[in-house]
Amino acid sequence: xxxxxxxxxxxxxxxxxxxxxxxxxxxxxxxxxxxxxxxxxxxxxxxxxxxxxxxxxxxxxxxxxxxxxxxxxxxxxxxxxxxxxxxxxxxxxxxxxxxxxxxxxxxxxxxxxxxxxxxxxxxxxxxxxxxxxxxxxxxxxxxxxxxxxxxxxxxxxxxxxxxxxxxxxxxxxxxxxxxxxxxxxxxxxxxxxxxxxxxxxxxxxxxxxxxxxxxxxxxxxxxxxxxxxxxxxxxxxxxxxxxxxxxxxxxxxxxxxxxxxxxxxxxxxxxxxxxxxxxxxxxxxxxxxxxxxxxxxxxxxxxxxxxxxxxxxxxxxxxxxxxxx
Amino acid sequence: xxxxxxxxxxxxxxxxxxxxxxxxxxxxxxxxxxxxxxxxxxxxxxxxxxxxxxxxxxxxxxxxxxxxxxxxxxxxxxxxxxxxxxxxxxxxxxxxxxxxxxxxxxxxxxxxxxxxxxxxxxxxxxxxxxxxxxxxxxxxxxxxxxxxxxxxxxxxxxxxxxxxxxxxxxxxxxxxxxxxxxxxxxxxxxxxxxxxxxxxxxxxxxxxxxxxxxxxxxxxxxxxxxxxxxxxxxxxxxxxxxxxxxxxxxxxxxxxxxxxxxxxxxxxxxxxxxxxxxxxxxxxxxxxxxxxxxxxx
Ligand SMILES: [Fe+2]
Numbered sequence: 013x014x015x016x017x018x019x020x021x022x023x024x025x026x027x028x029x030x031x032x033x034x035x036x037x038x039x040x041x042x043x044x045x046x047x048x049x050x051x052x053x054x055x056x057x058x059x060x061x062x063x064x065x066x067x068x069x070x071x072x073x074x075x076x077x078x079x080x081x082x083x084x085x086x087x088x089x090x091x092x093x094x095x096x097x098x099x100x101x102x103x104x105x106x107x108x109x110x111x112x113x114x115x116x117x118x119x120x121x122x123x124x125x126x127x128x129x130x131x132x133x134x135x136x137x138x139x140x141x142x143x144x145x146x147x148x149x150x151x152x153x154x155x156x157x158x159x160x161x162x163x164x165x166x167x168x169x170x171x172x173x174x175x176x177x178x179x180x181x182x183x184x185x186x187x188x189x190x191x192x193x194x195x196x197x198x199x200x201x202x203x204x205x206x207x208x209x210x211x212x213x214x215x216x217x218x219x220x221x222x223x224x225x226x227x228x229x230x231x232x233x234x235x236x237x238x239x240x241x242x243x244x245x246x247x248x249x250x251x252x253x254x255x256x257x258x259x260x261x262x263x264x265x266x267x268x269x270x271x272x273x274x275x276x277x278x279x280x281x282x283x284x285x286x287x288x289x290x291x292x293x294x295x296x297x298x299x300x301x302x303x304x305x306x307x308x309x310x311x312x313x314x315x316x317x318x319x320x321x322x323x324x325x326x327x328x329x330x331x332x333x334x335x336x337x
Numbered sequence: 338x339x340x341x342x343x344x345x346x347x348x349x350x351x352x353x354x355x356x357x358x359x360x361x362x363x364x365x366x367x368x369x370x371x372x373x374x375x376x377x378x379x380x381x382x383x384x385x386x387x388x389x390x391x392x393x394x395x396x397x398x399x400x401x402x403x404x405x406x407x408x409x410x411x412x413x414x415x416x417x418x419x420x421x422x423x424x425x426x427x428x429x430x431x432x433x434x435x436x437x438x439x440x441x442x443x444x445x446x447x448x449x450x451x452x453x454x455x456x457x458x459x460x461x462x463x464x465x466x467x468x469x470x471x472x473x474x475x476x477x478x479x480x481x482x483x484x485x486x487x488x489x490x491x492x493x494x495x496x497x498x499x500x501x502x503x504x505x506x507x508x509x510x511x512x513x514x515x516x517x518x519x520x521x522x523x524x525x526x527x528x529x530x531x532x533x534x535x536x537x538x539x540x541x542x543x544x545x546x547x548x549x550x551x552x553x554x555x556x557x558x559x560x561x562x563x564x565x566x567x568x569x570x571x572x573x574x575x576x577x578x579x580x581x582x583x584x585x586x587x588x589x590x591x592x593x594x595x596x597x598x599x600x601x602x603x604x605x606x607x608x609x610x611x612x613x614x615x616x617x618x619x620x621x622x623x624x625x626x627x628x629x630x631x632x633x634x
Contacts (some may be wrong), residue, residue, distance in 0.1 A: 022546065053369040058363045074398060074402065074405075075413040077394045077402075077413060077501075078414070078501060079414050080504045080505060081414060081415045081419075081504075081505065081506035082418070082610075083437065083608075083609065083610050084610055085608075092617055092618060092621040092623060146369055147436065147607070149607070151606060153602045154601060154602060186417050191617075191621075192620075192621040193622070194619070222605070222608075224610050224613030224617075225613045226620065253339050255402070261374040261544050262339075287532065292617050292621070294619065295622065296619050309606055310434065311436045311607040312430070312435045313612060313616040314429075314434075314435075314612060314616055315434040316434075320369075321478055321572070322369065330603075
């Protein structure tokens, strides 16, 4: 045992000497197994988030198969919000947070006079063609998919008002409660639903939005909504249908992926509302309100670039099938 | 001064020599005004039959090499859907939105020209099961089921490969339809060493595209087809009759515009759910990579 160990030590010394001598001349001698061992030993360490540099991996034969990967919306969009405890985190909207966590939907009343004013001053002067189509945004088709809806670009006054409302303490704590993090507004869109007798299409059909994780939706009613004004409807976890009637200024906030829902087709009266998309915001970042027309949410939340509005190419749009994707 | 930062929309075009007319192609598309830029890879001799091996689940090595070179695949995974810290760091360094890539395959024309057309040459014709304006020549007919089986034998492995791509997270894959064949009979004879009348060749390409389109649609993918723009009276328009095999770049541009016209309205596929999951976790003060590490151990 001791003799074997001495021989090994002597061999190591000899190898060391040879290597040193070669090293001095600028050469390196490595046995094949040693190289294999070395490259196996030095598997690239997981790099830090700050840098992508890493040691090159050992040369391996190219893998010619591809592993499965999903790109699917989660079953619910607020999975990382801790269960809300009103005792621990007091909030003016505590009961709304609890309600949202239980049912996936809640209604918060906001200033009715303001809402009524915006109903009169905002211009719902557009069809629902997507004039903000962008490769980095998920959104509606270029051509309008229905004539029963009108939209418009929100005024600076409305955006100011919403910025103030959602930056305020009540809503800040509300979003932290339901999402587990602060929120920003990925889109503000005016929507006027005209009364019609035909079956609803698009948002007026039962659907789930397929929102990405952390994205929830809002609808701020600019008018009173009764059964004839096409109220919001959803199905709860047990499949039971609920109709949410509302007053001017009511803000519905809901998980549009967790709940099957629709804005039911208004039978007799016009419904005016503001459609909102809320998405997570990194702590320390400022509240932002984006206006992106008929788009829904950015493709990649880490790199968000506002889409430019373009005049619709009428000829090109006219030739298109008017369908949602 | 702050200069506006603009990037192109890349479309990855890979396949046989029909990928060549796209080389270095760049143009502004009409929907958003973005620059579309073709990233091409010519894989000499690739056919629908050897694009993918259903028995082993392996793709043609040059195809995987192209995806890796373009950064679309790393270690056998679609990088755009990765929640791995390495891919996250790479995306951060790139500094652009990570979207499902637009890929177009130009594969299948060699299959038509080779084994399938050999069934007909200049001695036979056939009657396809779909309407066509092309005539039936005064030649013995090969029954459709023989043609059908010959096409099927080439398409089956190709469709299996497409399905594998979809499973791997590549859902914005387009397949270029086979372009209408050349009317230059002498040039075709020189290239193929046998004759086959242009109406028969064209009908055969229609038959292949007919079956290809159905397979592609069944996978919720899209075949890029501008047949009506490329033909007149059922045959290739002279202005697109280039070298006896390919359409010229202006024909390729028409096809690429066809892809863009579809892609602009399929942006439901654009949202990157894994990236939202990472973002949401980080906004909530969680460390998604820490969780992955502790799950792994
Ligand atoms: Fe919805």
